[in-house]
Amino acid sequence: MAMTLRLTPEQDATLSRLSRERGISKQQTVVRLIEEAAEKNRPFKFSDIKRIKLDVSVQEMIDDERGRLESHVR
Numbered sequence: 001m002a003m004t005l006r007l008t009p010e011q012d013a014t015l016s017r018l019s020r021e022r023g024i025s026k027q028q029t030v031v032r033l034i035e036e037a038a039e040k041n042r043p044f045k046f047s048d049i050k051r052i053k054l055d056v057s058v059q060e061m062i063d064d065e066r067g068r069l070e071s072h073v074r
Helices: 009-022 026-040 046-073
Strands: none
Touching (some): 009 026
């Protein structure tokens, strides 16, 4: 679907910079930013639980190791 996107000069400069940094077109940058925002704001799903548990386990291991190392420094 085609559409016109009206931007201020500042917004266009920002979009141009983001496009250059990513090495993609302005159009593709806009599409990806929309997809990233949608993913960030999507509702929680039960299928996320495995990933969350893994993140928690990794964080617990990091915390344990940090505590072990700090006890050696004291």
